[in-house]
Amino acid sequence: MKTSRRAALIGGLGLLAGAALTRPARAEFGELGTLGEGLEDFWLATDAYIFGYPLVTMEMTRRVLTNVAAPEGTHAPMGQIIKLREYPDASFKDVTAPNADTLYTTAFFDVGQEPWVLSIPDMKGRYALMPMLDGWTNVFQVPGKRTTGTGAQTYAITGPGWSGTLPAGVKQYKSPTDIVWLLGRIYCTGTPEDYAAVHALQDEFKLVPLSSYGKDYTPPVGTVDPSIDMKTAVREQVNAMDADAYFTLLAQLMKRNPPAAADAAEVARYARIGLVPGQDFDPGKLDADFKKRIPTIAFDRIMLQFKVNKAITAINGWIYTTKGGVYGTNYLLRAFVTAIGLGCNRPQDAIYPTSMKDAAGDAYDGAHKYVIHFAKGRTPPAKGFWSLTMYNKDYFFVANPINRYSISARQDLKKNADGSIDLYLQNETPGADKESNWLPAPPDKFILMMRLYWPSEKDPSIIDGSWKLPPVKKVS
Numbered sequence: 001m002k003t004s005r006r007a008a009l010i011g012g013l014g015l016l017a018g019a020a021l022t023r024p025a026r027a028e029f030g031e032l033g034t035l036g037e038g039l040e041d042f043w044l045a046t047d048a049y050i051f052g053y054p055l056v057t058m059e060m061t062r063r064v065l066t067n068v069a070a071p072e073g074t075h076a077p078m079g080q081i082i083k084l085r086e087y088p089d090a091s092f093k094d095v096t097a098p099n100a101d102t103l104y105t106t107a108f109f110d111v112g113q114e115p116w117v118l119s120i121p122d123m124k125g126r127y128a129l130m131p132m133l134d135g136w137t138n139v140f141q142v143p144g145k146r147t148t149g150t151g152a153q154t155y156a157i158t159g160p161g162w163s164g165t166l167p168a169g170v171k172q173y174k175s176p177t178d179i180v181w182l183l184g185r186i187y188c189t190g191t192p193e194d195y196a197a198v199h200a201l202q203d204e205f206k207l208v209p210l211s212s213y214g215k216d217y218t219p220p221v222g223t224v225d226p227s228i229d230m231k232t233a234v235r236e237q238v239n240a241m242d243a244d245a246y247f248t249l250l251a252q253l254m255k256r257n258p259p260a261a262a263d264a265a266e267v268a269r270y271a272r273i274g275l276v277p278g279q280d281f282d283p284g285k286l287d288a289d290f291k292k293r294i295p296t297i298a299f300d301r302i303m304l305q306f307k308v309n310k311a312i313t314a315i316n317g318w319i320y321t322t323k324g325g326v327y328g329t330n331y332l333l334r335a336f337v338t339a340i341g342l343g344c345n346r347p348q349d350a351i352y353p354t355s356m357k358d359a360a361g362d363a364y365d366g367a368h369k370y371v372i373h374f375a376k377g378r379t380p381p382a383k384g385f386w387s388l389t390m391y392n393k394d395y396f397f398v399a400n401p402i403n404r405y406s407i408s409a410r411q412d413l414k415k416n417a418d419g420s421i422d423l424y425l426q427n428e429t430p431g432a433d434k435e436s437n438w439l440p441a442p443p444d445k446f447i448l449m450m451r452l453y454w455p456s457e458k459d460p461s462i463i464d465g466s467w468k469l470p471p472v473k474k475v476s
Helices: 004-014 025-032 036-065 192-202 234-240 243-256 261-273 295-302 329-342
Strands: 102-110 116-121 139-141 153-158 171-174 179-187 206-209 312-317 318-321 371-376 381-391 407-410 421-426 438-440 446-455 472-474
Touching: 036 102, 036 234, 036 243, 036 261, 036 295, 036 329, 102 192, 139 171, 179 192, 234 407, 243 295, 295 329, 381 438, 407 438
Parallel strands: 153 171, 421 438
Antiparallel strands: 102 179, 116 153, 116 206, 312 318, 371 421, 371 472, 381 407, 381 446
16 A cells, blocks of 8 residues: 555544444445545454454453462362352452342353363252353353253253263253353342352352263362463453454464354455464554554444444433344444443343433533432332442442442332332432432442343333333432
């Protein structure tokens, strides 16, 4: 590309930074002047970045969460179960948008060499779900109270190319990729007594390779890589990668975690920029000047999905999707959910309405006070539970004097005289008589996320639109 043409193109990209353009719109821009071919390569590279964002994020998350010699807090080696014993606090930065309603019972394991067997104990009627995600963040199976009940269950998770015979009583779940993330959640009220009850259940979970099933099994000591950054949030690590490092890692990961058959046409386009499944990335096919801007503009496109993606509903200042967990070929939605809520469930299991602005369209700020009002009988309809969580602008918990990161019915919410309920979202306490309904906010910008676990599928329902979230109103 000639220098003057390159300079014009790079300058033009500055005007488009963050624009979530459709391919036809990009094609129209490419027809302006003589920039078409170069611009198309650039947008193709951002498409590839967006396509691979979930897989790269999943791998970086795996590295951080498994980089220990033995289970320790929110970390455990590959193939060993992480048993979160209490809700994470404001120091937790491993996963964006963590929850404070369920105790995570999770594990990363690799089914490329042999299957792994998961044994779930009798949950004694307690609400829980055990979603299994492939490397691309799709939930390919989800045993739990809604789907398989709460009795004892045993599953063998097999890799894409595995064939063989399983022991009696063991049901097969086929993973589309070698990497699997078990992201189990067990409901807990957070009282000392309920913590103890859930801990006892967690200790009965077992995860072993098939060759060790039914035998005494001692997990090997985990490998610790001192080069892995254990302090910086995973999303920040991913976003800080330059284009060459990002696409090099993506190409390596696709060798063992191939794209789905439905992705074939999309992935075939990426050969033009040196990205081919099963092969190393060829960095020479991308213009050096482009590489500096690809990550930033691609991530801007991801984060603008709440404005333009048809799979996202916007109402009363809230945005949500009923298409999470299984994304098909909606790559922008998949990347967006990865960025703000890695590990999203299927909509039948959970929906996560998120709000960044109040009813007047202004960004939330802890300098003001806000109220969300639920009319009598119109609290969120969910068979599992519902909650409202407070995050800072980066989707992490906010330190506060009462250590409350989410609010729900378990706070024994105080009702108004007419049976309605008001929740107070503000930095300082609303007073002792209202503190049961207080969700503490930071002094600056914040984001709200509601969780509806096992949302009702009949009227009223957020899934069919017969129940709508009320707006959050600024009162001072």
